[in-house]
Amino acid sequence: xxxxxxxxxxxxxxxxxxxxxxxxxxxxxxxxxxxxxxxxxxxxxxxxxxxxxxxxxxxxxxxxxxxxxxxxxxxxxxxxxxxxxxxxxxxxxxxxxxxxxxxxxxxxxxxxxxxxxxxxxxxxxxxxxxxxxxxxxxxxxxxxxxxxx
Amino acid sequence: xxxxxxxxxxxxxxxxxxxxxxxxxxxxxxxxxxxxxxxxxxxxxxxxxxxxxxxxxxxxxxxxxxxxxxxxxxxxxxxxxxxxxxxxxxxxxxxxxxxxxxxxxxxxxxxxxxxxxxxxxxxxxxxxxxxxxxxxxx
Numbered sequence: 001x002x003x004x005x006x007x008x009x010x011x012x013x014x015x016x017x018x019x020x021x022x023x024x025x026x027x028x029x030x031x032x033x034x035x036x037x038x039x040x041x042x043x044x045x046x047x048x049x050x051x052x053x054x055x056x057x058x059x060x061x062x063x064x065x066x067x068x069x070x071x072x073x074x075x076x077x078x079x080x081x082x083x084x085x086x087x088x089x090x091x092x093x094x095x096x097x098x099x100x101x102x103x104x105x106x107x108x109x110x111x112x113x114x115x116x117x118x119x120x121x122x123x124x125x126x127x128x129x130x131x132x133x134x135x136x137x138x139x140x141x142x143x144x145x146x147x148x149x
Numbered sequence: 150x151x152x153x154x155x156x157x158x159x160x161x162x163x164x165x166x167x168x169x170x171x172x173x174x175x176x177x178x179x180x181x182x183x184x185x186x187x188x189x190x191x192x193x194x195x196x197x198x199x200x201x202x203x204x205x206x207x208x209x210x211x212x213x214x215x216x217x218x219x220x221x222x223x224x225x226x227x228x229x230x231x232x233x234x235x236x237x238x239x240x241x242x243x244x245x246x247x248x249x250x251x252x253x254x255x256x257x258x259x260x261x262x263x264x265x266x267x268x269x270x271x272x273x274x275x276x277x278x279x280x281x282x283x284x285x286x287x
C-alpha cells in the first residue's frame with residue numbers, strides 16, 4: 001500500500017526492558033544560527049562562534065543524550081557521566097545525526113544505569129564527535145511518563 | 150620553536166575561572182520547556198525528590214568546553230577530549246564557578262596534548278561536576 005510505514009512502538013524504560021546492543025539513530029538536524037544563539041544565551045558563551053561559522057563543540061550533545069527517547073518512554077533519569085572525543089568541528093549549515101548503541105547496563109547501590117556509546121556525523125558520514133555516556137534510569141512508579149535527559 | 154600557547158601553558162597553572170549564573174530561563178533555553186521534566190517543571194522536580202528544577206549536567210560540559218576553547222581555540226574543537234562526572238545536582242538559581250588546572254603536557258604526533266583537570270563548584274563550594282579535558286597545541 002502506498003504510504004505505508006512502520007510505526008515505532010515505544011516501551012517503558014526499565015533495566016529489564018533495556019537491551020544491551022540495542023541501537024538508536026536520531027533524526028537529521030540542520031545546524032542553524034538560532035541553535036548557536038540559543039546555546040550562547042543558555043550557557044553564557046561569549047565566543048564569536050557565528051562570526052567564525054562554527055558551532056560550540058558540545059552543541060549537539062543533547063542529540064546523543066536524547067537517543068533513548070526514540071525507542072523508550074523515559075519516565076525520568078539523571079545524567080551521570082559524559083565523554084567526548086571532538087574529531088571535526090561542527091559547522092553552521094551542516095546536517096548532523098547521532099547514532100548510538102547501548103553497551104552496558106547495571107545496578108549500583110540499588111540504582112539502575114545504562115551506558116551508551118555514540119557517534120555524531122555529518123550527512124556524508126564524516127565523524128564529528130564520538131564518545132559515551134552513562135544515565136541513571138528512574139523507573140515509573142505509578143504515574144504518566146516524564147522527561148529528563 | 151614553541152608556539153605562543155605552548156609557551157604560555159605550564160603544568161600546575163590554574164586557568165582563569167568562569168562564573169555562571171544558572172537561571173531557570175537559561176535552563177529552559179538549554180533543555181526546552183516540557184511538562185513532567187525535572188529541568189522545567191518545578192512541581193515534577195519536587196515530586197522526584199529535588200528542591201527545585203535541575204540544570205542538565207550537560208550544561209557543565211559546555212562550561213568546561215568554554216574553558217578549553219579559551220585556552221586552546223581550534224586545538225580543542227579538533228582533537229580535543231572531555232570526560233566529566235556529574236556528582237551533585239545543579240539547581241535553578243545556583244551560581245557556579247568553573248575551574249581548570251593544567252596537569253600534563255605531552256607529545257601527541259607533531260603536536261602537544263595539554264591535559265586539564267576541570268571541575269565545577271556551586272556557591273556553597275561544593276563540587277557538582279569533575280573530570281578532565283585535553284586539547285592539542287600545534
